Amino acid sequence: MHMRIPYTIWAPIYDRVVEKPTLNVRRRSLERLGNVEGQTILIVGLGTGLDLPHLPQGADYHGLDLTPAMLKKAEERAANLNLSINMRQGNAMDLPYEDESFDVVILHTILAVVSKPHLALAEASRVLKPGGRILIMDKFLKPGESAPFRRLLGLVSGPVASRTDVVFESLMKKRKELKVLEDSPAMMRGWFRHITLEKPATGETTPETAPEPAATQDNPAA
Numbered sequence: 001m002h003m004r005i006p007y008t009i010w011a012p013i014y015d016r017v018v019e020k021p022t023l024n025v026r027r028r029s030l031e032r033l034g035n036v037e038g039q040t041i042l043i044v045g046l047g048t049g050l051d052l053p054h055l056p057q058g059a060d061y062h063g064l065d066l067t068p069a070m071l072k073k074a075e076e077r078a079a080n081l082n083l084s085i086n087m088r089q090g091n092a093m094d095l096p097y098e099d100e101s102f103d104v105v106i107l108h109t110i111l112a113v114v115s116k117p118h119l120a121l122a123e124a125s126r127v128l129k130p131g132g133r134i135l136i137m138d139k140f141l142k143p144g145e146s147a148p149f150r151r152l153l154g155l156v157s158g159p160v161a162s163r164t165d166v167v168f169e170s171l172m173k174k175r176k177e178l179k180v181l182e183d184s185p186a187m188m189r190g191w192f193r194h195i196t197l198e199k200p201a202t203g204e205t206t207p208e209t210a211p212e213p214a215a216t217q218d219n220p221a222a
């Protein structure tokens with residue numbers, strides 16, 4: 001569990017570095033939740049709980065993170081918000097939850113952090129109810145993208161914060177049970193993406209590839 005040490009060091013300064021630059025993109029990502037009345041929702045890699053102020057009321061929330069120091073910050077934030085959320089320490093690649101427990105699983109900047117992102121996505125899918133959705137906001141390379149600067153950056157950032165070499169389409173190769181509902185640029189010219197996945201309730205077929213990202217101000221080239 002080698003990311004526990006770096007994130008224990010990050011915990012006291014994480015919000016100062018991450019909160020402002022991710023505020024809009026986080027808010028937009030969580031708008032996808034819509035009406036959550038009666039739903040059970042899991043946030044994997046909860047961190048210091050920067051998502052918590054943007055969560056709509058009405059759901060039964062659960063949050064999991066590997067790093068106790070990050071969870072402590074999230075607990076303090078939840079208490080200040082008077083938000084009811086059940087938090088526990090655990091591993092995104094081996095989730096301590098029963099199959100088909102959640103209506104929604106939120107994966108905000110966690111797939112590019114863990115050592116085996118395909119396992120983390122498989123676990124998110126396992127604990128998701130049929131008909132449920134996975135909401136992703138993270139940075140990915142596109143298939144075949146060389147991105148030398150980002151790959152170089154990953155040599156430094158990978159061991160202490162986040163990888164830069166994860167190709168989302170590769171993660172999906174073994175996730176035929178999931179369907180891509182949305183794949184759009186979130187920020188930094190599409191390096192960060194909003195991706196919504198659904199686990200169809202019945203044996204619906206799923207597309208082989210994600211839809212082309214839509215053109216936006218962030219990603220005019222799409």
Ligand SMILES: C[S@@+](CC[C@H](N)C(=O)[O-])C[C@H]1O[C@@H](n2cnc3c(N)ncnc32)[C@H](O)[C@@H]1O
Pocket residue numbers: 003004007018044045046047048049050051064065066067070090091092093108109110113114115161162
């Ligand atoms: C980049 S932070 C993202 C935190 C939060 N999702 C956010 O959007 O601000 C990554 C988080 O993942 C946690 N983490 C790292 N490896 C993990 C693992 N294997 N299982 C669960 N959490 C993990 C870290 O402790 C850290 O809190």
